[in-house]
Amino acid sequence: MNILGIIPARAGSKGIRLKNLRLVGGxxxxxxxxxxxxxxxQLHRVVVSTEDERIAEVARRLGAEVPFxxxxxxxxxxxxxxxxxxxAMEFYDRHGWAPDxxxxxxxxxxxxxxxxxxxxxxxxxxxxxxxxxxxxxxxHHHPFRAMKLDGNQVRPLTEYxxxxxxxxxDRPPAFGFTGGLxxxxxxxxxxxxxxxxxxxxxxxxLVIEPERAVNIDHELDLMVFEAILRARxxxxxxxxxxxxxxxxxx
Numbered sequence: 001m002n003i004l005g006i007i008p009a010r011a012g013s014k015g016i017r018l019k020n021l022r023l024v025g026g027x028x029x030x031x032x033x034x035x036x037x038x039x040x041x042q043l044h045r046v047v048v049s050t051e052d053e054r055i056a057e058v059a060r061r062l063g064a065e066v067p068f069x070x071x072x073x074x075x076x077x078x079x080x081x082x083x084x085x086x087x088a089m090e091f092y093d094r095h096g097w098a099p100d101x102x103x104x105x106x107x108x109x110x111x112x113x114x115x116x117x118x119x120x121x122x123x124x125x126x127x128x129x130x131x132x133x134x135x136x137x138x139x140h141h142h143p144f145r146a147m148k149l150d151g152n153q154v155r156p157l158t159e160y161x162x163x164x165x166x167x168x169x170d171r172p173p174a175f176g177f178t179g180g181l182x183x184x185x186x187x188x189x190x191x192x193x194x195x196x197x198x199x200x201x202x203x204x205x206l207v208i209e210p211e212r213a214v215n216i217d218h219e220l221d222l223m224v225f226e227a228i229l230r231a232r233x234x235x236x237x238x239x240x241x242x243x244x245x246x247x248x249x250x
Contacts (some may be wrong), residue, residue, distance in 0.1 A: 001119060004099035005043040006088050009059065009107050010075050011052035015218045020055055020107050024222060025229040030055065030111030033180075034062050036166040041112035042121035043103060049088050051075035059197040067091065082198045086189040090094040096237055102184050109134075109156070109180025110225060120183045120206045130200025131189060134181035136213035145171075181206065 010029050013019040020030040030048070037046045048059035051070040059066050068091055074084050081104055089099050101123060105112065112134070120132045146157040184198060192198040214225050 001100045001125075002097060003042055003101045003103060004092060005037045005040065005046040005103045005105055005117070006085050007037060007046070007048045007059075007064070007107055008069050008084050008103050009048050009050045010051075010070070010083060011055060012077055014076065014077060015209050016222065018054075020050075021058060021127045022222065023098070024110070024226060028058055028062075029110060029216060030058060030107045031062055033105050033107045033112060034059065035131050036114045036117060037103075037105050038063050038113055039095075040117040040121075041114070042118045045092070047088055047092075047101075049084055054137055067095075072232050082189065082192050085184070086149070086192065088166055089186060089189055089238070098186075102186060102189060104175065104182040104184075106180045106215075108114065108216040109178060109214065111214050111217065111228070112208070116181065116206065116208065117246070120181055123204050123206060125202050125204075129202040130185060131198075131202075132181075132183040132204045132206055133199065134208050134213075135175040135205045136178050136180040136208045136210050138176050139210055142171050173206065175207070178208050179215050180208070181211070197245055 007022040007030070011018060011020075014217075016022060019169060021028045024030075024032075024171070029115065034048065039042055042237070044156065046063040046064050048056070049068075049070050051067065051074070054167050056066040056069060067145050070084065073079075074087055085102050085104050088147055089102055092114070099126065101121065104119065120134065123129070124132045129238045143158075147154050148157045149155070156220065185200070188200050211228070214221060214228065216222060216225060
């Protein structure tokens, strides 16, 4: 079974200019997900799909395959991930290495780990399902509390938005896509009609803790990510201090 990891990394971004090359914690944002993908045992090849030669050069230096530049028609902000993944898959098909499974890893989810990627692929294989997606628990704004506005009048969004479900203990756990990780069998990309998410009928979830489900879209997200990196660095230094002092590491 051939398993291809794809990291889409276009240059255009409405929220943050050249987001994928933005230095965070001393290295480009792209480096975090790319390092995780390269360390994943289940991926046989890792390609960065970009239309920008600056991003391509950085990706090559970091160890990714960048055998093509993405065509401009697949680089707009309205283009979904699926045709980008299919384009990369078909490139490798033409060059004699046909992927059986395609793993899309977003550079904007820098706290995904190699272990997350491996667990997702293993879940696809072990459960013999169509696709695996990363999800995280919804801690705030539960969908049963969602409302819509009719002018400025508040109305229930769904039939479930009623008094019985407004109490926290009465609401079932809810999860949302992190947007960071999608594992698909190639048939889903081949058969994609342009009208769906190409996930098939049997979709399984890889649950990511909320503190690792950061998705970088705006400057505020970068600030949150940088704060997490600083907290991790501080915790690591505390452990080293304890060990050097002969104490018990935390």
